[in-house]
Amino acid sequence: MTETASRLDELIASEYQHGFVTDVETDAVPRGLTEDTIRLISARKNEPPFMLEWRLKAFRHWLTMTEPKWSTAHYPAIDYQNIIYYSAPKSMKDRPQSLAEVDPELLKTYEKLGVPLKEREMLAGVAVDAVFDSVSVGTTFKDKLGELGIIFGSFSDAVREHPELVRQYLGSVVPYTDNFFAALNAAVFSDGSFCYIPPGVRCPMELSTYFRINAKDTGQFERTLIIADEGAYVSYLEGCTAPMRDENQLHAAVVELVALDHARIKYSTVQNWYPGDKDGKGGIYNFVTKRGDCRGVKSHISWTQVETGSAITWKYPSCILRGDDSIGEFHSVALTNNYQQADTGSKMIHIGRNTRSTIISKGISAGHGQNAYRGLVKILKSAEGARNYSQCDSLLLGDKCGAHTFPYIEVKNPSARVEHEASTSRIGEDQLFYCQQRGLSVEDAVSMIVNGFCKEVFKELPMEFAVEAQKLMSVSLEGTVG
Amino acid sequence: MNLVKEATMLEIRKLQASVEMKPILRGLDLSVKAGEVHAIMGPNGSGKSTLAQVLAGRDTFQVTGGEVLYQGRDLLPLAPEERAREGIFLAFQYPVEIPGVSNVYLLKAALNNVRKHRGQPELDAMEFLALIKQKMKQMDMSEDLLYRAVNEGFSGGEKKRNEILQMAMLEPKLAILDETDSGLDIDALQVVSKGINALRSPDRAMILVTHYQRLLDYVVPDFVHVLAHGIIVRSGGPELALELEERGYGWLEQAAAPSSLSPLRSTGAP
Numbered sequence: 087m088t089e090t091a092s093r094l095d096e097l098i099a100s101e102y103q104h105g106f107v108t109d110v111e112t113d114a115v116p117r118g119l120t121e122d123t124i125r126l127i128s129a130r131k132n133e134p135p136f137m138l139e140w141r142l143k144a145f146r147h148w149l150t151m152t153e154p155k156w157s158t159a160h161y162p163a164i165d166y167q168n169i170i171y172y173s174a175p176k177s178m179k180d181r182p183q184s185l186a187e188v189d190p191e192l193l194k195t196y197e198k199l200g201v202p203l204k205e206r207e208m209l210a211g212v213a214v215d216a217v218f219d220s221v222s223v224g225t226t227f228k229d230k231l232g233e234l235g236i237i238f239g240s241f242s243d244a245v246r247e248h249p250e251l252v253r254q255y256l257g258s259v260v261p262y263t264d265n266f267f268a269a270l271n272a273a274v275f276s277d278g279s280f281c282y283i284p285p286g287v288r289c290p291m292e293l294s295t296y297f298r299i300n301a302k303d304t305g306q307f308e309r310t311l312i313i314a315d316e317g318a319y320v321s322y323l324e325g326c327t328a329p330m331r332d333e334n335q336l337h338a339a340v341v342e343l344v345a346l347d348h349a350r351i352k353y354s355t356v357q358n359w360y361p362g363d364k365d366g367k368g369g370i371y372n373f374v375t376k377r378g379d380c381r382g383v384k385s386h387i388s389w390t391q392v393e394t395g396s397a398i399t400w401k402y403p404s405c406i407l408r409g410d411d412s413i414g415e416f417h418s419v420a421l422t423n424n425y426q427q428a429d430t431g432s433k434m435i436h437i438g439r440n441t442r443s444t445i446i447s448k449g450i451s452a453g454h455g456q457n458a459y460r461g462l463v464k465i466l467k468s469a470e471g472a473r474n475y476s477q478c479d480s481l482l483l484g485d486k487c488g489a490h491t492f493p494y495i496e497v498k499n500p501s502a503r504v505e506h507e508a509s510t511s512r513i514g515e516d517q518l519f520y521c522q523q524r525g526l527s528v529e530d531a532v533s534m535i536v537n538g539f540c541k542e543v544f545k546e547l548p549m550e551f552a553v554e555a556q557k558l559m560s561v562s563l564e565g566t567v568g
Numbered sequence: 569m570n571l572v573k574e575a576t577m578l579e580i581r582k583l584q585a586s587v588e589m590k591p592i593l594r595g596l597d598l599s600v601k602a603g604e605v606h607a608i609m610g611p612n613g614s615g616k617s618t619l620a621q622v623l624a625g626r627d628t629f630q631v632t633g634g635e636v637l638y639q640g641r642d643l644l645p646l647a648p649e650e651r652a653r654e655g656i657f658l659a660f661q662y663p664v665e666i667p668g669v670s671n672v673y674l675l676k677a678a679l680n681n682v683r684k685h686r687g688q689p690e691l692d693a694m695e696f697l698a699l700i701k702q703k704m705k706q707m708d709m710s711e712d713l714l715y716r717a718v719n720e721g722f723s724g725g726e727k728k729r730n731e732i733l734q735m736a737m738l739e740p741k742l743a744i745l746d747e748t749d750s751g752l753d754i755d756a757l758q759v760v761s762k763g764i765n766a767l768r769s770p771d772r773a774m775i776l777v778t779h780y781q782r783l784l785d786y787v788v789p790d791f792v793h794v795l796a797h798g799i800i801v802r803s804g805g806p807e808l809a810l811e812l813e814e815r816g817y818g819w820l821e822q823a824a825a826p827s828s829l830s831p832l833r834s835t836g837a838p
Contacts, residue, residue, distance in 0.1 A: 331711050523649075526677055530677065535669060538717070
């Protein structure tokens with residue numbers, strides 16, 4: 087190995103920065119999953135009967151399903167009876183009525199993560215719902231948003247306070263029969279965020295959920311539901327971290343977005359779950375179903391994701407373009423280092439006339455990382471004049487990693503236009519030497535090249551997130567490449 | 569005041585270098601003073617580009633013997649970026665493409681790294697743009713090249729001009745130009761030569777690596793050296809280049825064939 091290469095290796099070995107554990111007493115249900123577990127979870131959350139029924143139906147359906155095996159990810163069998171399906175900090179048992187009553191230990195956790203929950207200290211313009219293990223611990227700016235008729239808060243609150251909305255939309259985009267992990271989530275989901283933007287309202291601030299897995303052997307199964315009514319607009323951010331543990335932890339979330347006529351939803355994720363150590367021990371299994379339904383005419387949903395964490399990422403944020411002239415977008419950066427595996431991409435289902443979709447996927451593989459793009463563009467017979475543009479680029483750092491692309495295209499309408507471009511490149515020693523010869527260190531050169539590669543996606547992120555994402559990329563790459 | 573002009577910029581003594589165990593440079597001597605322009609000529613495979621890369625610190629070449637002093641200091645332990653910040657610039661024979669990184673971004677990062685090293689304040693975006701636009705005008709380059717990815721989709725001539733532009737921005741003490749004339753048509757050659765001549769200065773040394781005499785019509789060197797089989801076999805003034813043009817390299821190459829070779833027979837710098 088040349089000197090440049092070995093310096094790159096050192097560069098790629100930095101530590102996960104959010105790996106600490108918060109010491110809080112938890113109230114957890116016993117390990118394992120039976121109908122009783124589900125009844126227990128539902129009871130803990132004082133849910134109306136319709137929710138329990140829905141969960142039980144999902145559970146019974148889940149029992150008939152088998153885990154999907156088609157992804158490129160390899161991992162030992164998951165023992166679903168050895169997982170704790172509900173864990174909440176004890177102090178949440180008698181739910182605090184406001185942020186002021188939240189356990190200071192929990193507030194400290196979020197401060198440490200750079201997500202202060204005290205409104206006066208917050209970045210103006212971002213409202214946060216913080217989810218700790220299985221429950222939402224607090225939501226900021228709730229009242230201010232309420233004045234505009236915006237409902238933003240924990241899913242549990244929404245189930246109790248707005249059962250009619252939940253009932254109408256829950257499972258309408260991702261039914262519990264959709265897939266194995268979605269069925270599991272429907273059965274046991276504990277909390278998540280709920281958001282409703284009334285007709286014609288432009289949400290004045292970014293809404294954000296910060297997910298944190300803390301407890302050991304616990305799965306996190308959150309569910310997010312966002313509804314933008316006619317002509318509404320909302321930009322929503324999601325961040326995730328978890329402590330460093332030797333055992334793998336399961337995270338199986340479901341996100342449903344509904345955009346009615348002329349509504350627009352922008353959904354951004356920076357996913358930084360614990361990726362496991364440099365030998366591939368531990369880390370989060372991130373098996374997530376995210377789907378948006380452009381139900382109304384001229385509705386618009388865009389997904390932007392930066393995936394740097396998790397041992398395994400399995401997610402395909404998708405759009406169903408039902409309304410005429412609706413638009414779906416997917417912008418993704420997925421980075422795998424050490425022994426991380428990512429199988430991610432998007433599905434764009436064109437149903438309405440003149441629907442348009444764009445897929446921009448950037449995969450970066452370093453160390454022994456494996457990165458797969460898997461995507462489906464489906465143009466139905468009804469989708470007269472539909473258009474899609476897909477671009478999948480892979481960047482390799484070193485010679486032990488891999489990049490794979492699996493694009494599926496189904497076109498049933500002759501007037502449709504579908505374009506797909508793909509490229510694979512690697513950061514070459516000649517590129518690094520060129521930059522060094524101009525006075526840049528190897529570190530700066532790698533981060534410049536990687537950020538250049540991701541630029542198209544980063545520019546889709548809200549400002550603060552874009553800066554965060556750039557930093558995250560540099561940290562995640564420390565110690566890479568050969 | 570002759571002191572600056574007399575200072576030795578680069579002193580190469582018995583330099584040996586190999587690639588994958590194969591010796592390329594086999595005891596090369598060369599001395600370059602500030603203000604001088606040296607042309608290194610020689611047939612393909614004689615080691616010209618290897619010399620350029622070794623001086624810039626490329627680690628695909630292993631230095632197996634000899635020493636290199638740069639401004640009186642041992643150059644060889646320094647990393648490539650340290651050499652660059654100390655004022656060594658290599659204009660690449662094949663400038664590298666870096667997709668996604670704009671030309672202007674790389675240049676600004678490069679210049680500010682070098683300035684920081686020299687203890688000069690970093691330039692802000694406005695100052696930088698003013699400076700680079702002025703230099704681009706001199707190089708007859710269109711401004712849209714600034715915002716395109718580094719060398720991506722550049723024509724051969726644009727790539728070479730871009731190298732000289734970078735040199736003009738970074739103001740090196742020792743510039744090594746590796747086959748800068750290759751692949752240029754006559755118009756581009758003139759522009760590039762003008763750029764190089766504009767950078768000649770009493771406190772800057774230049775080494776032009778070239779296969780053909782053509783460039784030397786426009787950039788007249790102070791010294792010409794002929795490299796064959798990894799050593800300098802003949803040194804002279806600009807007239808040597810003309811002689812080579814006429815007679816080719818064969819008559820000098822034979823003298824340096826490895827079987828009959830003793831590095832000591834190299835004539836070195838005049």
